[in-house]
Amino acid sequence: xxxxxxxxxxxxxxxxxxxxxIVGWALPAYCDITISTPPSGGDTVAYCDDYFLNEWGYSLxxxxxxxxxxxxIPSLQSREISNVAYSNGKLSxxxxxTSPLLSFLQYTVVGxxxxxxxxxxxHPIDSSTYTVFAIRMYASxxxxxxxxxxxxxxxxxxxxxxxxxxxxxxxxxxxxxxxxSSTGTGYRWQDGNPTGLELLPANEANVSMQVDWVRLTTxxxxxxxxTVNYTATPSGSDSFLGLYADTDTDPTNGIADVxxxxxxxxxxxASLSTKKLFPGTxxxxxxxxxxxxxxxxxxxxxxxxxxxxxxxIYQAQLSGATVSGGYFSATTTGTDPSFxxxxxxxxxxxxxxxxxxxxxxxxxxxxxxTSDFFQIFFFDENGILVGNYSTTVTEGANILHFAPGSTxxxxxxxSAVRIDxxxxxxxxxxxxxxxxxxxxxxxxxxxxxxxTPTTASGALTVNSISLSLLQPDKQGGRDYAQxxxxxxxxxxxxxxxxxxxxxxxxxxxxFNSLTDEAGDEQIGNFxxxxxxxxxxxxxxxxxxxxxxxxxxxxxxxxxxxxxxTEASGYNSVARILWQGDxxxxxxxGDDIVMTRGAQTYCxxxxxxxxxxxxxxxxxxxPWTSITGNDGGLVKYFRIDLxxxxxxxxxxxFDWITLRTDHEAPSSYAIVVSASLSQEVKLYYxxxxxxxxxxxxxxxxxxxxxxxxxxxxxxxxxxxxxxxATASSNGNTLSYVAPGRIxxxxxxxxxxxxxxxxxxxxxxxxxxxxxxxxxxxALDETRLAAIEVFVDGAYFTSITPNTFNxxxxxxxxxxxEANYPGFQVFKDASSISYGSHTVKIKATDTAGNSTSCTYxxxxxxxxxxxxxxxxxxxxxxxxxxxxxxxxxxxxxxxVENKKNxxxxxxxxxNCTSVTLYGAQDSSMSENLTTIYTGSGASSLSLNVENVxxxxxxxxxxxxxxxxxxxxxxxxxxxxxxD
Numbered sequence: 018x019x020x021x022x023x024x025x026x027x028x029x030x031x032x033x034x035x036x037x038x039i040v041g042w043a044l045p046a047y048c049d050i051t052i053s054t055p056p057s058g059g060d061t062v063a064y065c066d067d068y069f070l071n072e073w074g075y076s077l078x079x080x081x082x083x084x085x086x087x088x089x090i091p092s093l094q095s096r097e098i099s100n101v102a103y104s105n106g107k108l109s110x111x112x113x114x115t116s117p118l119l120s121f122l123q124y125t126v127v128g129x130x131x132x133x134x135x136x137x138x139x140h141p142i143d144s145s146t147y148t149v150f151a152i153r154m155y156a157s158x159x160x161x162x163x164x165x166x167x168x169x170x171x172x173x174x175x176x177x178x179x180x181x182x183x184x185x186x187x188x189x190x191x192x193x194x195x196x197x198s199s200t201g202t203g204y205r206w207q208d209g210n211p212t213g214l215e216l217l218p219a220n221e222a223n224v225s226m227q228v229d230w231v232r233l234t235t236x237x238x239x240x241x242x243x244t245v246n247y248t249a250t251p252s253g254s255d256s257f258l259g260l261y262a263d264t265d266t267d268p269t270n271g272i273a274d275v276x277x278x279x280x281x282x283x284x285x286x287a288s289l290s291t292k293k294l295f296p297g298t299x300x301x302x303x304x305x306x307x308x309x310x311x312x313x314x315x316x317x318x319x320x321x322x323x324x325x326x327x328x329x330i331y332q333a334q335l336s337g338a339t340v341s342g343g344y345f346s347a348t349t350t351g352t353d354p355s356f357x358x359x360x361x362x363x364x365x366x367x368x369x370x371x372x373x374x375x376x377x378x379x380x381x382x383x384x385x386x387t388s389d390f391f392q393i394f395f396f397d398e399n400g401i402l403v404g405n406y407s408t409t410v411t412e413g414a415n416i417l418h419f420a421p422g423s424t425x426x427x428x429x430x431x432s433a434v435r436i437d438x439x440x441x442x443x444x445x446x447x448x449x450x451x452x453x454x455x456x457x458x459x460x461x462x463x464x465x466x467x468x469t470p471t472t473a474s475g476a477l478t479v480n481s482i483s484l485s486l487l488q489p490d491k492q493g494g495r496d497y498a499q500x501x502x503x504x505x506x507x508x509x510x511x512x513x514x515x516x517x518x519x520x521x522x523x524x525x526x527x528f529n530s531l532t533d534e535a536g537d538e539q540i541g542n543f544x545x546x547x548x549x550x551x552x553x554x555x556x557x558x559x560x561x562x563x564x565x566x567x568x569x570x571x572x573x574x575x576x577x578x579x580x581x582t583e584a585s586g587y588n589s590v591a592r593i594l595w596q597g598d599x600x601x602x603x604x605x606g607d608d609i610v611m612t613r614g615a616q617t618y619c620x621x622x623x624x625x626x627x628x629x630x631x632x633x634x635x636x637x638x639p640w641t642s643i644t645g646n647d648g649g650l651v652k653y654f655r656i657d658l659x660x661x662x663x664x665x666x667x668x669x670f671d672w673i674t675l676r677t678d679h680e681a682p683s684s685y686a687i688v689v690s691a692s693l694s695q696e697v698k699l700y701y702x703x704x705x706x707x708x709x710x711x712x713x714x715x716x717x718x719x720x721x722x723x724x725x726x727x728x729x730x731x732x733x734x735x736x737x738x739x740x741a742t743a744s745s746n747g748n749t750l751s752y753v754a755p756g757r758i759x760x761x762x763x764x765x766x767x768x769x770x771x772x773x774x775x776x777x778x779x780x781x782x783x784x785x786x787x788x789x790x791x792x793x794a795l796d797e798t799r800l801a802a803i804e805v806f807v808d809g810a811y812f813t814s815i816t817p818n819t820f821n822x823x824x825x826x827x828x829x830x831x832x833e834a835n836y837p838g839f840q841v842f843k844d845a846s847s848i849s850y851g852s853h854t855v856k857i858k859a860t861d862t863a864g865n866s867t868s869c870t871y872x873x874x875x876x877x878x879x880x881x882x883x884x885x886x887x888x889x890x891x892x893x894x895x896x897x898x899x900x901x902x903x904x905x906x907x908x909x910x911v912e913n914k915k916n917x918x919x920x921x922x923x924x925x926n927c928t929s930v931t932l933y934g935a936q937d938s939s940m941s942e943n944l945t946t947i948y949t950g951s952g953a954s955s956l957s958l959n960v961e962n963v964x965x966x967x968x969x970x971x972x973x974x975x976x977x978x979x980x981x982x983x984x985x986x987x988x989x990x991x992x993x994d
Contacts, residue, residue, distance in 0.1 A: 049252035049281075050304050052260070054245055055475035062289075063480050063747030064296040065240035068147040068233035069121075072140040074485040074752045076296055077121060077231040079108040086228075087120040089134050089612035094120035094215075108228040112219045121231055124167040124213025129590070129608040130627055133618045137167070137212030144191075144207050148236050151293065152216070153186045153229035155271075159362055160219040163197070164189060167213030172201030180219065181361050182325065184229075184271030186293045188237070230295045240292040241747060243477060245302055249281035255306040255468075256281050257458055259313045262289055262300045262477070266470055268316035269323070273300055278313055281306060289477075297481030303470035308458040310371045312468065319358060319454045320465045321345045327451075328357040331435075344379075344450040352442055358434045358454065365398055365430035366456055372427070375461045376417040377452035378438065380410060387412050389439040389447065395426050396433035403429070407440070418461040480746040484697065487816075488688040488801045488862060489739060489756035491619040493573035493676030495798055496832035497566060505832040506673040509542040509825070511896045513673075520546040528822055528891035531669060533579045535614025540889050541820040541835065544670040544896075548659055566651035568622070568644040570677055573756075575619040577671035577835070580611050580659050589659055589666075593620060596653040597643045603653075603931055603949060604639045605629045611658070615671065624705075630945075672835045678736060678757040679799065681729040682764040684864045686801040687754075689716065689723045689741055693811060696744070699725060701737040701758070707751035710740060721811045724802050726864040729760050736760075767863035771796040772828070773803075775857050775869035776884045777840075782871060783879035784845055788855070791840040791884045792869070793821040795833035796861040803839065806856040807848055815839045815857075822887055840884065850875050 054060065070076045078084045081103050087094035088101070095101075097114040110117075122137045131138040150164060160180045167173045176194035178187060191206040203209055214233070218226055234240065249258045260276035261268060273294060277287035294300060305312075312318040319326050324340045332338055334351030347354075360366070374393070382389065392407040404426010408417055421427040438449045453465035498513075499505040506513045509527055517523050526543040533539050580589045593606035607627040609618055620626055622640040632639060643649050654675075658668035679685065691697050696718040700710030713727050739754040777791035778784070794803055794817055803815040821838030828834045855873050860866040932948040 049250055049306055050258070050471040051248045052245065052302055052304060052471060052473035053247065054243075055302060055473050055477045057474040059299075059475040059478060060243070061478050061480050061746050062243040062291055062294075063241035064294070065232070065234045065291045066146075066748075067296075068140075068142055069231075070296070071750065072142075073135065075483075078106060078295070078297075079103060079228055079230060080106050087123055087135055089614070089616065090123070090610060091613060093126075094118075094123060094134070106229070110226055112222050112224045112226065114222050115220055116217055117219055118215060118217055119228070120213075120215040122212070122214040124170055126608070126610060127170045128629065129610050130606070130620060130625060132609060132620055132625065133612050133616055134610075137214070141210035141212050142214070142233065144210055146235060147233045148190060148192050148206070149234045149292070150189045150191055150214075151186065151232040151234055153184065153273075153293075153295070154180065154218065155184045155225075155227040155229075156180050156182055156219065157225035158182050160221055160224055162187075162219060163217040164194075165213075165215050165217070166191070166206060166211045168201070168204060168209040168211055172204050172209075173213070174199040174204040174206070179362055181363065184227075186273065188292065190236070232295070234292065237290065237292050240290050242288045242290045244286050245276055245289055245473075246284075246286045247304065248284045249304070249306065250283060251281050252306050254460055254462070255308050257308045257313060258304060258306055260287055260302070260304040261316075261470075262294065262302055264298065264300060266301050266303055266472055268303075268305075268470065269467070272316060276302070276304075291479060294479045296479050299476040299478045301472055302477055303472040305468040305470045307468050308460075309462070309465065310366050310456040310458075312465075314364060314366075315359075315361065318465050318467055320467065321451055321453060322467075325359045328359050330357075332356045344452055346448070346450040347438075349439055349444055349447045349449075352440070352444055353437065354439065354444075355435050355437045358436065360433060365432045366434075368395070368427045368429060368431050371456040371458055372420050372422065373455075373457040373459070373461050374406075374417075374419055374421065374427075375453075375455045375457065375463070375465075377415070377454075377464065378410065378417070379414045379450040379452065380412055380439075381448040382412055383443070383446040386441075386443060386447075389441045389444050391415075391417065392437040392440050393421075394435040394437070395421075395431050396435070398430050398432050400432065402426075403431075410439075416463055480748050482695065482743050482745055482748055482750040483691060484695070484741060484743045484750050484752050485690045486688065486739060486741055486752055486754035487690055488686065488799075489679040489754050489758050491573065491621065491755040492575050492674060492799070493756060494679040494759075494862065495677045497571045497675040498673075499797075499830060499832045501565075504830050505834065507542055507825070507829065507832070507835055508544040508670055508672055509829055511894075513544070514896075517546065517896060519549050521549050522547045523896040524893040525896055526891060526893050528820075528825065528889050529893070530889040533615040533669070534581060535579075537614055539579075539615050539671070541671055542825065542891075545667060545893075547667045564650070564652050566654060566675070568640050568642075568651050570644070571675045572622045572641065572678060573619065573676045574622060574656075574674070575617060575676070576656060576673040577615060577617045578611075578658055578669060579615045580668045581666045591618065591659075592657045593622075593626070594653075594655050594657065595640065595643075595651050597647070597649045598652055601643070601649070602946065615669075672832070674832050676832075678759040679862055680759050680761065680764055681727070681863075682760070682762050683728070683730045683766040685727045685729055685758055686860050686862050686864045687713070687725045687727055687739060688802045689725070690814075691716075691723060691741075691743060693720055693723070694718050698742045699727070700740050700742070701732070702740060703735065703737060705738045705753055707740045707742070707753050710738075713739070721806075721809075722804060723811075723814065724804065724860050729758075730762070732760050734760050734762060767798055767861065768865065769797055769861075770865040770867045771800050771859045771861040772824075773857065773859040773867040773869060774823070775871075778855055778871050778873050780871050780873075782855075782873040783876050783881055784873065785875065785877060785879045786845055787842040788845045788848070788873075789840070789842050789881070789883055790815060790857065792857070793817065793824040793837040793839065794859040794867075795824060795828060795831055795837040796859075797831065799862045800833060800837075801860045801862045801864075803857065803859050805843075806858065808853050809856075812848075812855075813841075813843050815841060838886075840886070842883075845875060848875050850877060 075084050085103060085108050095118055097117045098110040099113045101110045123134050125131045125136055125138040159182050162180045163175050163177050165173055165175045174196050175198045177197045258281040259278045262273045262276060276289045307313055309318055321340055322343050327345050334349055334354040335347040336350045338347035388409055388411045390407050391410045392405055394405040395403050397403045406419055406421040406425045439447045455462050455465050496505060511525060523546040526545055530538055530540050531543055574593055589611040590608035591611055596603045605628055607629055626640055628639050637646055643651055659666055687699055689697055697716040699713040701713055702710035716725055736757050736759050738757055740751055742751045771794055773794045775792040777789040790805060794800055805812045817837045817839045819838035820836055824837045825834050852874050856868055856870045858866055858868045930950060934945050934947050
């Protein structure tokens, strides 16, 4: 999309220029069309509200992975597409089968926790507000697309729509869309709040496609509009006006929207809805006069200058057919040759409004033949032949004029036109050149040209607001391992673990380089392990802890990890597991679906955690209740990464944190991401919503920072969510921070400034086109922001995201030593040549700050080599795997229907043993814990000595229906180490 639109005066018509040359006198500037709005300075119009922008804080602009399609769970989110690339704000790909898939919003798989990708469960779609799906898309050929939405895992619906060759904007009213297939009940869009949205963009392979943007907007009538004022007077034989909005001034390559098509009658105005316009984009407003149907409705006259003027299919008895030099030419090979005009599917010619047909065609007949007859056939909206017309043609050039009218079937809406260039019995071998065909409103024409648009002098820009909150984030505040153990779980030593089980190999990779499953290089400290054969519960590590985790205090679990390539097949999940004392049930957190490559996963143990098997409705939170209800402590805590039973599948941990909520006994540094020219209001709320909160303060337009220090000393104690709002040009955008703040005035305020080390730029640094900023920053609790100022004015912000060996070595027990490094090269064109002062400022979440200040010079042609950081040099360190255990051995004997004896052996190294029963082999239907107890060399259990297991009918979620089996029961014993 163009950053700046350049306008040209296109008023002077060719015939006036010719007149000037002949008679030698100047004509005054004259236009048949004058468009007065937008004016020369341009104008701005509010955007149409969009689900993705309002709920996720960004539009699906196809600028890259984060604003494009979902691909991190390939089998669910993208498939059967190749050559995928993002460039110039567009996604391009080629379909590789008949069922390619693009996912925009991921439904939650039953039995899993929605973290790690764009899950609809986090922000369900309000189907009463967002009712129209819109996509601007290119296809190399016409095809058929399917849009699919999910109310939940088992309930979905599909609607089908035609996709046409070239660029087009498609809008589907989801409340009235025809449903072609569905699953479950209550599948209509308006029946619920959908949590999944995906597109099958074509129904055939080898279609080259591009996507410019995707939106989910409010109804057409509720979208803002802009009034275009114009004056249009008839010019010669043309009196029909078309006004268009476009990102360029070439209507033949597709337009953004039609503003109006009407008979020119002087001054007028037309309303342009923003329903097909994208935020932040500038549009030309242009118009032209033409009474030719194809020129106005296809934006491409049938002048034979483009291959799309004639369909390349359905050609019969033609040899050497080609479009070249403004002609469609071919040689007939039979007595009934034919071809079809390029009328796009879905378009029709209103015959009564376009009664005049003109044809320019040239013939070279076989020797001895001087004439033949030309035939044209008309088909209605259903593809049924409704009429035809024929006329005589002769050797050489022919201009044909005819008005067939209803007598010859030219009435109603015509969807297809077939041309038979000749029809005599001896017409084989005739060479013809078709020059043009015109369907005209007002009369016949002898030639056909593409009109030059007249463009408004200013651009119309659709408003854009960018707003998000970077702090408080979802990771939280104080880290348990750092503050309680003095040893953050940074994977820099085996002392991060208390046990490693069920693995064939285990290594620590300090300061090393590994390639993740997505093929990206990762540099840092890593723990690497391979699963043993036949073990579906690797139990890779039990985190090293002191046996006293306050589950009300430490409520945010985050880890960065990746698995082997089985994640691409969607059969790898992570799981958080914990237990209070051994008399309490062992809690198995629900699946966390592992996505492709190194990813960070965060689970809010207060609001997001779910367990297997599910707890009854109304049960207390399984994590916080350990301390909150019983005053107990979490005594056992671990994270499993891989549940694949095949051997040699490996997994990698990068780091793990268990943090409190962000804490603010007296102050907190809220960090926004927004234009400094945009006023931002900040609020706090007891619920995670963007309304009804209490105003914290206003960050004014024209400020010099995006960090707001909130004085919390007089705020009532409690846990709060933060949200921000911004308004401009008729639009308001709100954003709720993903993390919570805990205001507890009994806590000791943090007065320690963050650690900041600056390697670039340094005093005396010289640069020209780019300014290098490099170093590291971290804090004992949490770093909030790094901002850069040039001569005291805000210049840019930096997010640390690289491993830094110096920081990791100097602060090995800091949780933030994982990725504190930064090295960026910023465009320096806004900095004048000469001497300047550069200040890098790091601020922590308590509002403390540390700065580096340097004197630098921008000088033409100056070049300072980039700062060089050491390459990874660490060697793999083998970790003792003596803790490897085999799975417990379970045998069952049935003495009678009331007496079943379970014998469990091989459990001497188990901290506890749990025996489960279920009604299916996958251990999911009516899963029940029969026994939990300490491990021993062998255990013999009689069902009369444990709680009786009562089998019940249960709804099986995945099939959404009640199931029962044939009475067969399944049992499994699990060793907890």
